[in-house]
Amino acid sequence: MSELDEDTALAPLGGAAGAFRARISDRWSIGSAPNGGYLAVITTRAIAKIVAQPDPFSVTTHFLAVARPGEAEVRTEIVRAGRGHSVAEARLIQDGREMIRTIANFGDLGAIDGATHITVPPPDLPPPDRCERGRPAPSAPRIADRLEVYLAPGTTSWISGAHNEIAELGGWIRLRDGRDPDPISLVFFADAFPPPVLNLAKVRTPWVPTIELTVHVRARPAPGFLRAWFRTRALARGYLEEDGELWDSAGALVAMSRQLARIQRA
């Protein structure tokens, strides 16, 4: 079993319908805090267990408090069970306190058809061996051991201190244990890169906590590396959006993400 699957596994919680026991691993942490995208995979997997459809289409997660590695509960609720789409929620609870809440629309990415017209180009990345061997966050945290990341030249200017003032960042990514991406894992990958806003000199802290993250999964990813590009166009009074696009190895756009985050005061 892959690290991601093992660390997001759910066991039925006796006595409560749609309730699960989870164990938050310390293997996906940045400092002492588990990565938000990792936690959102736990809640999204819980939702997948209670809806009839296999794939997340829209997944919104609100981050309420800083979870910690260890035991947790996930409690789910069907909001609407439909034929083509269902909507459901999941709450991650530790010590009786809700840490994150996810609401998701699920459908079947293998069953949809209709018009296609895509004008957003995939990121123009050099091959991995001409990228920078990326650390997924400035402090070389534990999550770095889970990932194989190659960052595009010119998008990691903050590491040397020579901030280039371009709040964009892209690269190649896959799980280090070789586990291929699937639709739910895209919720993780959408939050697994360093924040592009670090390229701005006025951002004096590496801590850019997510307030809310929404991921639209648009296709089931082909095996292999994902290509990703993230940008922040509006840092305003300490708050920012971060938009991301994820592409699979076959050149398909597989997810679009947007998060609202804030620069953590020192």
Add this chain to the structure above:
Amino acid sequence: MSELDEDTALAPLGGAAGAFRARISDRWSIGSAPNGGYLAVITTRAIAKIVAQPDPFSVTTHFLAVARPGEAEVRTEIVRAGRGHSVAEARLIQDGREMIRTIANFGDLGAIDGATHITVPPPDLPPPDRCERGRPAPSAPRIADRLEVYLAPGTTSWISGAHNEIAELGGWIRLRDGRDPDPISLVFFADAFPPPVLNLAKVRTPWVPTIELTVHVRARPAPGFLRAWFRTRALARGYLEEDGELWDSAGALVAMSRQLARIQRA
């Protein structure tokens, strides 16, 4: 009282904490269906009544079923009450059935400060008298009577049938009764324009129902017209994102929106 305020008013529902009676007006309909952004203002206002902070920062609404004009209930839940931010949910219920669900993070847009770096430009719109007098949806629906809309030349190609294949649309907008925009109303304005995807010839229906709409409110809008720009970059197998930016009359970026929608089959 303005039309928007009157038609989103909430009365306490006796006996249940955080429950309200609403009346969905037919004045904001497109065909027989009330506009989604209008409905989301009702749920967002309900959330505003139960949290300590005045302003929505992130508002996600899932559209579950087609509501109809008439009586409705709104039931709310505090997810997390914090000092700086609170998160809460609201459900709009008709005939015992949940029609929409909104989850929102509220804070105080008047109290935030921090770094600012904005690279997204405001839309380059000609003055209203050189725009097209817009109808907010192709069928000149009732909602059109509530709005003053001026659409940028070249963004309404579907009206004449000469589709220009550019899925972008922008313009000026304000409420016709002169009521100025406020933060909660931006949830409405983010869904009040025609879908830019109509500019594609392969989109053969004007019905592009929203699955999920997220609006980030970034500043309190100054009085007067809003400027807006919307674009769809990836219509894929009938599903699409629609990204929007809203600017106020003083030139401030006041909201960013993204929705997942689908082309309705005929």
